[in-house]
Amino acid sequence: MSFADVNGTSLFYEVNGDGYPLVLLHGFGAKKEVWMAQVGALSKDFKVITYDCRSSGKSERPKDPYTIDTLVDDLKGLLDFLKIEKAHLMGQSMGGWVTQNFALKYPEYANKLILVGTNHKGAGIHMMEGSMSRFFELRKENKEQAFWDYCKLTHFRAFIKEMKADPQKKFHGLWSAEDLIKETTEDQMTPHDYKFLADAIDTHDTTDKLSQIPHPTLLIAASNDKLSPKLVMDELNENLPNSRIEFIDKAGHHVFLEYAPQVNKLILDFLNE
Numbered sequence: 001m002s003f004a005d006v007n008g009t010s011l012f013y014e015v016n017g018d019g020y021p022l023v024l025l026h027g028f029g030a031k032k033e034v035w036m037a038q039v040g041a042l043s044k045d046f047k048v049i050t051y052d053c054r055s056s057g058k059s060e061r062p063k064d065p066y067t068i069d070t071l072v073d074d075l076k077g078l079l080d081f082l083k084i085e086k087a088h089l090m091g092q093s094m095g096g097w098v099t100q101n102f103a104l105k106y107p108e109y110a111n112k113l114i115l116v117g118t119n120h121k122g123a124g125i126h127m128m129e130g131s132m133s134r135f136f137e138l139r140k141e142n143k144e145q146a147f148w149d150y151c152k153l154t155h156f157r158a159f160i161k162e163m164k165a166d167p168q169k170k171f172h173g174l175w176s177a178e179d180l181i182k183e184t185t186e187d188q189m190t191p192h193d194y195k196f197l198a199d200a201i202d203t204h205d206t207t208d209k210l211s212q213i214p215h216p217t218l219l220i221a222a223s224n225d226k227l228s229p230k231l232v233m234d235e236l237n238e239n240l241p242n243s244r245i246e247f248i249d250k251a252g253h254h255v256f257l258e259y260a261p262q263v264n265k266l267i268l269d270f271l272n273e
Contacts, residue, residue, distance in 0.1 A: 001013070001014045002014070003058075004051075004077075004078055004081040004082075005081075006074060006077030006078050006080070006081050007070065007073045007074050007076075007077040009054050009059070009060040009062060009074065010059060010060040011051050011052065011053075011054065011059045011060070011074060011077075011078055012032070012051060012052045012057055012058035012059045013032070013049060013050065013051035013052075013078060014032060014049070014050050014051070015047060015048070015049050015082070016039050016040075016043035016047075016048045016050075017042070017043030017044065017045070017046055017047050017048050018047055019045055019046045019047050020046055020047065020087075020088065020111075020271075021046065021047045021049060021079075021082075021084045021086075021087035021088070022042060022046040022047065022048050022049070022087060022088040022089075022090065022271070023049045023050075023051075023075070023078075023079070023087050023088070023089050023090070024038065024039075024042075024048065024049070024050045024090050024091075024092075024095070025053070025075070025089065025090065025091040025092070025094075025095030025096070025098050025099055026050075026052075026053065026056070026092060026093075026094075026095050027092045027093030027094045027095055027117075028093060028094040028125065028128060028129075028132070028197065028198070028201070029056075029128070029132045029189060029194065030056070030093075031052045031056045031057030031058075031183075031187060032050035032051055032052050032057060033057075033183045034092075034183065034254075034257075035050050035256075036174065036175050036179065036183070036257075037172065037174045037175055037256065037257050037260035037264070038256060038260070038263075038264060038267070040174070041260075041261075041264040041268070042264065042267065042268065045268060045271070045272065046088070046271070049078070049082065049084075049087075051078060052187075053071055053074065053095075053098070053197075054066065054070070054071070054074060054197075055189060055193040055194075055196050055197045056189055056193070056197070057187045058187055061189075061190075061192075061193055062196065065196060065199060065200070066196065066200050067200050067203065068097065068098070068101055068122075068200050068201050068203055068204055069101070069105070070200065071098050071101075071200060071201070072098060072101045072102045072105055072106070075098060075102055076102070076105075076106055076109065079109060085109070086108070086109055086110070086111050087109065087110070087111060088110075088111050088112045088113070088114070088271055089102065089103070089110055089111075089112075089113050089114070090113075090114035090115075090116065090267065091113075091114070091115060091116070091118060092116040092117055092118065092256060093116070093117055093118050093227065093228060093253065094118075094125075094197075094201055095118070096115040096116065096117070096118025096119070097118060097119075097122065097201055097204040097206075098201075099113055099115060099118075100115070100118075100120070100204075100206045100210075100213065101204065101206065103213045103215055104206065104209055104212060104213060107213075107214075107215070110215055111215065112215060112216045112217070112218070112270065112271060113213070113215045113216070113217040113218070114217070114218045114219075114220065114267055114270065114271075115217060115218070115219050115220070115233075115236065116219075116220045116255065116256055116263075117220070117221065117222060117225050117227065117228040117233075117253050117254075117255060117256075118228055118233075118236070119228050119232040119233070119236070120204075120205065120206045120207050120210060120232070120235065120236055120239075121204060121205050121206075121207060122201050122202045122203060122204035122205065125198045125201055125202050125204075126198050126202065128153075128198070128227070129194045129195060129197075129198035131153065132189070132194050133191040133194050133195075135149060135150050136188060136189070136190065136191055136194075139184075139185055139188065143181060143184075143185045144181060146184075146185075147177075147180065147181045147184055147185075148160070148164070150184065151163070153226060153227060153253065154227075154252055154253045154254040155252040155253070155254055155257075155258065156222075156223075156224045156250055156251050156252040156258060157224075158250065159251075159252065159258050163176075163177040164177070167181070171257070171258075171260070172260045172261055174260055175257065175260075180257075207239075210236065210239035210240050211239060211240075211241055213240055213241070213242075214241055214242055215242065216242050216243075216270075217240050217242060217243035217244075218243070218244060218245075218246065218266065218267070218270040219233050219236055219237050219240075219243055219244065219245040219246065220245075220246050220248065220255065220256070220263060220266060221233035221234075221245055221246070221247050221248070222247075222248050222251035222252055222253065222255040222258075223247070223248065223249045223250055223251055224250065224251060224252050225251070225252055225253045225255070226252070226253060227253045228253065230247065233245060246266050248262065248263070
């Protein structure tokens, strides 16, 4: 785990495995540890790069506003720093927004794309900002309750019930609710960080540009994703010229955790085609 000084800021990143590079981009309010169920499996075949976007995790927390284009250039700067000329990109939620914009601005740097629970417009991000800021305040008093409230946005209700029944249970032998509580309470974003990041990505809208993204693209959608409904993912699939969609039933926004083995197999099969 190291820091890279790119595009005027310091980004915290980690590299696991060898082979062709694969960059994983996390969602709003998360950090690179959210990929705890993917790194081990994917790094057997690929050089997996995870990083905290600016304002997140251990990366620098800017005091001045920035834009989604800044986040795109951060990714470009990190690839340059690592001397990577081309990579597969996988973005979940907000990470999918950055991935789409990156593929439009730097198409020659992107190979295959994987978009998990994402969309083509930034509408509603300030509502999410408000929710995350409330969770920040609640964590000061009760970090467990803040986590379970957060889960209502990210997980399928039956899965939440199963996690609550045994917070120490290792799902798929990879992670537990206790692991997620720890992940969401360490290196927290502040309301200031949430606002800056939300302001930056609020302008995301690739609706009329999706036809300009020719890269082979795998879309992974979940039946009960409250933040990126299957209808929106279907729209992405219809407008991207070289995409296909995989649908997972009884799953929420964090389908990549809930159904990690199934999601990892979809990813590996797609990348190894």
